[in-house]
Amino acid sequence: MSTEKASEPKVGVSGRKIVYDKDGKPCRTCNSLTDFQFATTGIKPAKAAAKKPVKDAYKDIPPDVEVIGKSSWTLLHSIAATYPETPDNKQQLDLKQFLKLFGNFYPCWYCGDDFKEYLGKNEPKVDTQDAFGRWLCDAHNEVNVKLGKPKFDCNLWKQRWKDGWEEKSL
């Protein structure tokens, strides 16, 4: 096992192509975790992860409010993690519009109403990636408090949702 940096491998441990961002760094949100780790460290996992059995989609049931909530926060925080550091005016307006429509179409109507109320009282901060990531983390904390869950330290949003805990940025 080598700990040398891989020099931009083309194919990952999974056999799929490694996807890079436009700046040449491996794209965290475009690769599986093991492929991303391989591309950034050159280390192959000691043992290939067991292949997950194919789930029978004809037995899956519609997601409940908790699954929908968790899925949606995953998507929104990942959007924050890939939102431009210095977005242009159109990107800022588009993101505000996306959040508004997100509240309108959210599958749990009372959750969507709460989100729209939060949006109305707390103008989304969309002028930088960090500002948006923190605004979203605050919005998530408001829901955490309502559900009796612990608040998250929003100073750490990038470690949790963008860069991981070991490396500050890749």
Added chain:
Amino acid sequence: MSTEKASEPKVGVSGRKIVYDKDGKPCRTCNSLTDFQFATTGIKPAKAAAKKPVKDAYKDIPPDVEVIGKSSWTLLHSIAATYPETPDNKQQLDLKQFLKLFGNFYPCWYCGDDFKEYLGKNEPKVDTQDAFGRWLCDAHNEVNVKLGKPKFDCNLWKQRWKDGWEEKSL
């Protein structure tokens, strides 16, 4: 254990309020699965589900392409499941706009590009809930094929994402 229909219980097995839709039916996307089942059947689970341990959010790592993909399909199909049966003109335009912005902001850039390309070639069908549910199922199948996963029978999208397998509609 009773199998009688509950008459609109106010509080669920979880201790939380049961949420109803505007038509008076229990809201599937607004309640936890056990609360929804209790509200629709009157049956309490034989044994309360074990309380999940609180996860340490400070150990969670950023989601990879597979987690983001699964989360996003969960959200989109659930949006289809709660989209109006007969949407007005504004709702139809808003949904198209939402899909476009979704493609723009999708955290995996090449997946987002693929989605936008699909949108360009396959105008979203947003004139009824069923039309949109099927359109989205077709879009998902296109990705399934690219990933070597089995296609899903889109005639069954409502059972999978809206009504469940036992009851056609609640």
